[in-house]
Amino acid sequence: MNPLSATTWIWKALRGRSVTFAALFALTLTGFSVLGWLKWLLALAGAHWLALLIGPTLVIGLLVRKEPEWIPDEQARRTWARGLVFGSLLAAMLSSLLVPAAPDPATPHTAPAVMRPVGPRSK
Helix, strand or coil: CCHHHHHHHHHHHHCCCCHHHHHHHHHHHCCCCHHHHHHHHHHHCCCCHHHHHHHHHHHHHHHHHHHHHHCCCHHHHHHHHHHHHHHHHHHHHHHHHHCCCCCCCCCCCCCCCCCCCCCCCCC
């Protein structure tokens, strides 16, 4: 995740003005890249490289503009946005506590196999 995008998204979500940015932050924090999906769908449709750069921004901008029509109550939008942000932060913290840590790649999981020396044996 781009730290600048995450900072912008969480700021807009905590101010309570955008459920879209709260959802983007929550999905990205939990490991789902919505912008990546949009780029993949555009590439699958055979879009030009410029559309791959501008398309996701336009789609998100359209969603942000339509929010007041879909959720007209500003207090409800603030509640949803803050709930998404704090819920995703709580889910990330809980998953880090519940999921076992990955083993250190420098240490082998099993003992190395003992190899017999190659060549004739001598006394």
